Amino acid sequence: MSVIKQYLTPKQKALAINLDPNIYGTFAEIGAGQETVRHFFRAGAASQTIAKAMSAYDKDYSDAIYGKEDKNRYVTQNRLKKMLRHEVGLIQERLDKEENAHRKFFSFANTVTTINYQKTFLGHGWVGIMFQAQPGQEYSEIVLHVKFKENDATLQQETLGNLGVNLVYGAFHLYDNPRRLIKSLYDDISVDKIEIDMIDFQGPAFPYVDNRLMSLQLIKNSMTEAVIFNSEGKNMLPADLLYRKDVFAVRGSFRPVTLVNVDMFENGLKMFLNETEGKPEDTVILFEITVSNLKASGNLDERDFLDRVDVLAKLGYTVMISNFSEYYRLVDYFTSYNVRYTGIAMGVNNLLMVFDEDYYKHLSGGILEAFGKFFKKDMRVYLYPYKDPKTHELLTSENLKVNDNLKELYKYFKHNRRIVDIKDYNPEHSEIYSREILQKISNSELGWEEQLPDGVAAMIKERGMFGYKEDITFEEY
Secondary structure (H helix, E strand, C coil): CCCCCCCCHHHHHHHHHHCCCCEEEEEEEEEEECCHHHHHHHHHCCHHHHHEEEEEEEEHHHHHHHCCCCHHHCCCCCHHHHHHHHHHHHHHCCCCCCCCCCCEEEEEEEECCCCCCCCCCEEEEEEEHHHHCCCCCCEEEEEEEECCCCCHHHHHHHHHHHHHHHHHHHHCCCCCCCCHHHHHHHCCCCCEEEEEEEEEECCCCCCCCCHHHHHHHHHHCCCEEEEEEEECEEEECCHHHHHEEEEEEECCHHHCHHHHHHHHHHHHHHHHHHCCCHHHEEEEEEEEHHHHHHCCCCCCCCCHHHHHHHHHHCCCCEEECCCCCCCHHHHHHHHHCCCEEEEEEEHHHHHHHCHHHHHHHCCHHHHHHHHHCCCCCCCEEEEEEECCCCCCEEEEECCCCCCCCHHHHHHHHHHHCCECCCCCCHHHHHHCHHHHHHHHCCCCCCCCCCHCCCCCCHHHHHCHHHHHHCCCCCCCC
16 A cells, blocks of 8 residues: 655644744845745744844845855855854844743744846755754754756745745754655755755754765755765865866775775876866865665665765765766766866776667667767766786777777777876786675685775774674684
8 A cells, every 4th residue: 555645835834833932033034035934924923933034135235244255155155154153143142041941042044046037047045044952952053055947036936935944844843853854855845946965964953963974865865966075074065166177086886995996096187187287276086986886785775885985085085976877977967067177087897888878778869969978078088907807808998899880989089089098007906806805805804905095904894894794713722
């Protein structure tokens, strides 16, 4: 028997908040996001909930209240956090603590720009709430970034208002179940209307929340296609990181990271920087794992996911989790942020998959359409050689065999240096195979430690990663 999932409408959620005598706070909405508080006024009994509602549309007025922003950028995370802290400060300053000891205070804010008049830019925004999960408790915080998908400003504003109500309701009623809270953000909202590409939980209401797992929920729930976090586990906004930068990406399972991965990355990056004449500080380096790769053994195992990204974090790498099974979608994603040059490091097997027509049957233009998106003018593949374990033949771009009907196409990309071999690689690493290493780890065998970067083997053993179990021997007395 199928189960029908029911959820409250925005009006019902707003009314539920309004009827709770213990919830009290403020709304501050600047820019185009003037819609959330309207739901609470319309629902009725708003006087029990709303201490203040403010709409600072004019930049000068906004500056007078919250201060000026660097480069006059108002739709930023920094601006949102200034708003939240300012409004929470006023609550603490103006409301008597003894008289309101039973209340849980909050401040909701957003700063948004909707679609422009020419409809060349769909718009985006920051939405957040600071709230007390319990009376007198320190404030917790939920911050998220949204990208609009609708092509009408009025529709965008309505969607934003619904999202804001869902966030306020979720903060007070679902803070103890952040996965469910994230799902509830789309109650009464279709995923094709708005995208959430970053979310961050902080504070005493979320003592055990790992924001990397929360980022993963966004992809699992089809709320976004890719998320990025740095080596400290901090979520990063893709637009801030990628816009007009050079991007060098390495895709893999990283289960675990091996010396081959590091050799591919280091020597490929060296060639990329030389050929683009780019500066390291203007180059974004990403270690990308696809969701399909995370599901390679069946269901998505969150422990396995954290094992992989923890090892990458130990090595200081920035991690991208994406839903881009095909490489052309990855490059297309980078292109949407106006990146300058793109370099993709990959092994021979992955390049053979790129030239497999079966992956593009769903495209009306087939493999040619995919290649038009993948082999952009400023994109280059850096190919790491592969030593066949059976024949011991070393495969490079020079002796790689593709299907006969694609040979001329392959020659074209090779001739025009869209595919280049990674030079100066370490030949001693050519017989390192990650699957064999993983099998040895899970079987507690010896001899895999030296095939991993420094410190990784010790980390795996210490934390029992990737199925490692210490072999205990008992001495006879």
